[in-house]
Amino acid sequence: MYLNANNISFSYRKNKPILKNISISIPDNKVIGLMGDSGSGKSTLCKVISGYLNNYTGTITIDNELIDKTGYCPAQLIFQHPEKTMNPKWKMHKVLSESWNPPQELKDTFGLKEGWMNRWPSELSGGELQRFSILRALNPNTKFIIADEISTMLDTVTQVQIWDSLIDYCKKNKIGILAVSHDKELLEVIADNIVLFNDINKL
Amino acid sequence: MSEELLSVKNVSISFTQYVQGLNQHELKVISDLSLDVKKGEVVAILGSSGSGKSLLAHAILGILPENGTCEGDICYKNEVLTQQKKEAIRGKEICLIPQSVNFLDPLMKVKEQAIGDVKGEEREEALRKQREIFSKYGLAEEVDDLYPFELSGGMARKVLLSTALLSNPELVVADEPTPGLDEKSVKETIMDIKNLKEEGKGVLLITHDINVALEIADRIAIFYSGFVIEINKTENFADTGKLLHPYTKSLIEALPRNGFKLTEGVQPLEEVPGCVYYDNCPIKSDFCKENRPNLIKCGDAMIRCHNYDKEVK
Numbered sequence: 199m200y201l202n203a204n205n206i207s208f209s210y211r212k213n214k215p216i217l218k219n220i221s222i223s224i225p226d227n228k229v230i231g232l233m234g235d236s237g238s239g240k241s242t243l244c245k246v247i248s249g250y251l252n253n254y255t256g257t258i259t260i261d262n263e264l265i266d267k268t269g270y271c272p273a274q275l276i277f278q279h280p281e282k283t284m285n286p287k288w289k290m291h292k293v294l295s296e297s298w299n300p301p302q303e304l305k306d307t308f309g310l311k312e313g314w315m316n317r318w319p320s321e322l323s324g325g326e327l328q329r330f331s332i333l334r335a336l337n338p339n340t341k342f343i344i345a346d347e348i349s350t351m352l353d354t355v356t357q358v359q360i361w362d363s364l365i366d367y368c369k370k371n372k373i374g375i376l377a378v379s380h381d382k383e384l385l386e387v388i389a390d391n392i393v394l395f396n397d398i399n400k401l
Numbered sequence: 402m403s404e405e406l407l408s409v410k411n412v413s414i415s416f417t418q419y420v421q422g423l424n425q426h427e428l429k430v431i432s433d434l435s436l437d438v439k440k441g442e443v444v445a446i447l448g449s450s451g452s453g454k455s456l457l458a459h460a461i462l463g464i465l466p467e468n469g470t471c472e473g474d475i476c477y478k479n480e481v482l483t484q485q486k487k488e489a490i491r492g493k494e495i496c497l498i499p500q501s502v503n504f505l506d507p508l509m510k511v512k513e514q515a516i517g518d519v520k521g522e523e524r525e526e527a528l529r530k531q532r533e534i535f536s537k538y539g540l541a542e543e544v545d546d547l548y549p550f551e552l553s554g555g556m557a558r559k560v561l562l563s564t565a566l567l568s569n570p571e572l573v574v575a576d577e578p579t580p581g582l583d584e585k586s587v588k589e590t591i592m593d594i595k596n597l598k599e600e601g602k603g604v605l606l607i608t609h610d611i612n613v614a615l616e617i618a619d620r621i622a623i624f625y626s627g628f629v630i631e632i633n634k635t636e637n638f639a640d641t642g643k644l645l646h647p648y649t650k651s652l653i654e655a656l657p658r659n660g661f662k663l664t665e666g667v668q669p670l671e672e673v674p675g676c677v678y679y680d681n682c683p684i685k686s687d688f689c690k691e692n693r694p695n696l697i698k699c700g701d702a703m704i705r706c707h708n709y710d711k712e713v714k
Contacts, residue, residue, distance in 0.1 A: 230650050236583045325449060326667065351580070353449040354611060354655035355648075355664050362663050380584075383657035 199226040199261045201273060201342045201374060206256035208246055214240055217254075220399045222393065224342055226374040229365060231385035233378075234395025240378050243296070243395075247376070260341060273342040274335040278350055280327035284319045290330060291315040297334045306380045308333050308363050323393035325356035332364055342374045350379070361388050405479065406572050406603040407461070407495075408437035412473035414456050414465070429672065430456055434473075434626035435696050435703075438572065438603040443594065445606040445614035447652075448624030454607045455500060458574045461605075462497055463487030477572070492517075496570040500577045502557040505549040512545040515564040534563045538593065555586035562593060572603045579613050591617050611656065623649050626668040626677040629696060632703040645704040648678050676707065684708055 201224040209215040216239045224230050245251045245260060245338045249271035258265045260272055277283050290390060292317075294300070306328050314322060322330075328348060335343060343364070350358040356388050368375055379385055385392050414431040424586070430453035438444045448454050460471045463484050475482045477495065491497075506514050515528065515535075516527040538559045550558060558578065563571060575594065579587045594617050597604055608614055614621050615638055622632045623646065630646050637643040641650045641659075651664035666681030673679065676689040689707050696705045 255674065309665075311665060311667070311670065323449065323452070323668070351609065353609065355651050356449065356661050356667075358655040358661055359665070361661075381657070387657040387661045 199341070199372070199374075200224065201226075202257075202259045202262075203243075203284075204246055204257045204259070206243070206246055206254055206258070208242060208251065208254040210242075215356075215401065217246070217399060218365045219256075220398050222376075224374040224397060226341065226372045227369065228390040229368075229375040229377055229388055229391040231379065231389030232395055233380060233382060233385055233392060234310040234399075236286060236380065238395050239399060240395050241259050241346055244275055244344045244376070244378060248273045248344045250275065253369065259345050271338060273344055274332055274334050274337070274340045275344045276328075276348045280324065280331040281319060282389050283331055284327065285317055288292065288319075289315070290317055290322070293319065294330055298337045300333055300336070304336075304367070306335065307367065309359060322397055325360070328352065330343070330359060336367065340373060342376070343368060344376045344378070346378045349384070350381070358382070363391075404440045406438050406440055406477065408474075408476045408479075409457070409461070410435050410474045410476070412457070412460065412471060412475060414453070414460055414469060414471050416466075417468045417470070427629065432672075433696070434624070434629050436622045436629060436632060438605050439648045440571075440603055441598055441601045442620070443598050443604040443606055445608055445618035445620055445621045446624055446629075447608060447611060447614050449609055452624060453626055453627070454609075455576050458497055458576045458605070458607055461487075461574060462491045462495065464491075493568050494570055495572045495574065496565040496568065498561050498573060498575040498578055502549055502552065502554075502561075504561070505557070507549050510546050510548060511552070511560055515560070515567060526714045530566060531563075534567055535560075538563045554623075555582055555589075558582065558586065558590060562590075566597075570602065572605070573597055574605045574607070576607045577609070578606070579610055580606065584696070588612070611652065623652070628677055628705060629703075630678065630705045632696075633711065634701060645699060645702060645709060646686060646706055648683055676705075678706075 201218065203222050206217055207215060210218040220243060232240060246254050248266065250266055265271065287353045310329055310333065313324060317325060341390065349360055354361065375387060377389055412431060412434045413429065413706050415427050415429045418426045418428055420426045434457060436444060438651060446454050446457065456465065459465050459477055465471060490542055512528065512531055515531045519527050540556065540559055540563065544556065549557065578590050582590065591613065594604055594606065606614065615635060618635050620634055621638065622629050625648055631649050633644060638653060641653050644653065651662065654660055654662040655664065669677060669680060674693065675691050676682065676694055679685055679689050694705045694707045694710065696703050696711055699709045
């Protein structure tokens with residue numbers, strides 16, 4: 199199974215395109231690394247693929263079928279700043295159950311402590327919140343994970359823990375990953391192929 | 402050898418919070434932080450983001466929020482800093498390079514806030530000095546009359562840096578100077594800090610970026626769960642065998658270029674009676690569970706671990 203994005207173009211303002219004729223293909227058993235400069239439009243591409251921005255031109259297909267623009271998007275985006283993606287007035291168990299209720303062993307693999315469930319998002323650190331937002335995105339309907347700089351602000355030990363459990367789970371469950379980062383060393387370790395953003399963006 | 406500029410001894414910082422009505426609750430953010438900065442030296446504090454490192458910078462300058470209390474001693478040139486003294490020398494001998502543009506006044510032109518509130522003849526002099534420093538850091542004359550929202554990230558960083566250096570301080574506290582900058586600006590910032598060191602100033606660099614710390618610091622202090630657990634020379638970080646604390650070792654081994662090695666475990670949720678790294682430590686003993694280690698000298702380095710404490714062994 200492949201996620202194919204064909205000839206994607208997008209602009210926030212008229213006559214000022216930010217993505218032009220981008221084509222990228224993500225297989226369901228691989229980690230594709232996407233590298234590029236700050237401000238080049240990587241995050242915009244992520245948002246387009248995962249259904250946050252809809253007025254693009256081009257097609258996005260999974261298994262040769264167009265993605266439904268309404269409902270649950272099978273390509274789920276994980277953001278750089280987890281604290282901005284959670285309702286501050288919900289406790290962590292509610293944040294997680296908004297998407298699904300993962301089995302206990304999965305919580306253990308991602309290192310989610312039972313004691314965290316009754317805390318507010320403001321009472322956990324960035325690394326702890328990021329574990330929640332990753333597990334939240336791994337809903338059974340998810341076929342692809344778009345990881346937009348998910349470990350940039352974490353210390354190196356937490357970075358390894360998060361990537362290790364995410365890649366392990368995705369390989370077992372046939373979930374493809376698009377890993378976006380500007381850290382070349384990191385992508386060389388985690389990704390099967392690395393794509394340079396400037397090569398595919400035909401501006 | 403070289404003169405000691407700043408020394409921080411057993412500093413702890415806590416906040417008073419209200420929980421349910423008028424019940425107050427003490428939240429400890431920094432439990433025990435000790436380090437020192439000498440003249441012409443860059444000392445980095447390395448810890449994960451959101452762990453409260455910036456509070457140390459604010460404590461040194463005496464700008465903690467009202468509900469925050471700081472215990473322990475902060476000494477500048479072997480004199481204990483009281484709140485009055487902090488207010489007297491901050492902005493003159495000790496300067497802060499703040500974390501983000503949010504620390505600039507959005508309604509004031511850049512040059513006005515750089516020189517501060519001076520009038521008459523002094524103003525001319527201050528403006529001349531400000532122009533000189535701004536040119537030194539590559540800020541064109543147009544920048545003087547811009548408002549903070551008109552600056553790009555890299556320019557804002559330079560404005561903050563040159564404003565801090567305007568009074569020619571002896572100690573510079575740089576709070577996360579690199580995140581959000583592209584590679585070129587990061588390199589420039591690194592060069593700027595190196596130059597400060599050449600000029601004989603002391604720099605306390607607070608960062609979570611291990612690569613930046615490795616590049617410019619002379620010594621690195623590792624901050625974990627409210628404690629400084631190790632202070633070691635930067636050259637020792639090239640070889641994990643020379644590092645002392647198991648957490649420091651795993652931090653370096655987890656770098657992508659060093660093998661991306663997995664270490665289990667997270668920082669403890671509640672305050673623990675013994676060693677903060679007890680749950681994850683590979684070389685622990687029962688003694689560590691109940692007894693908190695102190696920061697002790699071990700060769701050139703400082704370490705907080707019972708395994709290096711001869712009295713315990």
